[in-house]
Amino acid sequence: MLMEMTENYALSLGYQKIFLSTHDKEEFYAHLGYQRCPPIVSFGVHSNLLSNPMVNSLVQKLIALPQQLLQRQSWSPAGTAPSSSTQSGPPPPGPPPPPPPPPPALASAPAASTVERVSVIWMCKQQIN
DSSP states (O other): HHHHHHHHHHHHHHOOOOEEOOOOHHHHHTTOOOOOOOOOOOOOGGGGGHHHHHHHHHHHHHHHHEEEEHOOOOOOTOOOOOOSSSSOOSSOOOOOOOOOOOOOOOTOOOOOOOOOOOOOOOEESSSOO
């Protein structure tokens, strides 16, 4: 019922296609007429202002961003002097305070030692009824 209402609302806005992502309910959505599709990227309501080459460029930059962040080293380890011999302005702030202690563990909660990576499945319904 909820999916039917969602599809009807999208149809009332003029959409003919609807996308969703799931990690564990592929069979449920397939039963409703959804099929696997390539991942999509949404730039919001103003995406019509972006050309396809610009969107492709932005997506490639987003994909490369984590690698660039790993390679960037804009900090210096503690105890090392800055590369410039002349400094201007106030001295750098002191070290941050230590983090607060962790909250007490709940007796009923299992201990989490690893995080399981979950794959995302993109699905699309071509014609909303």
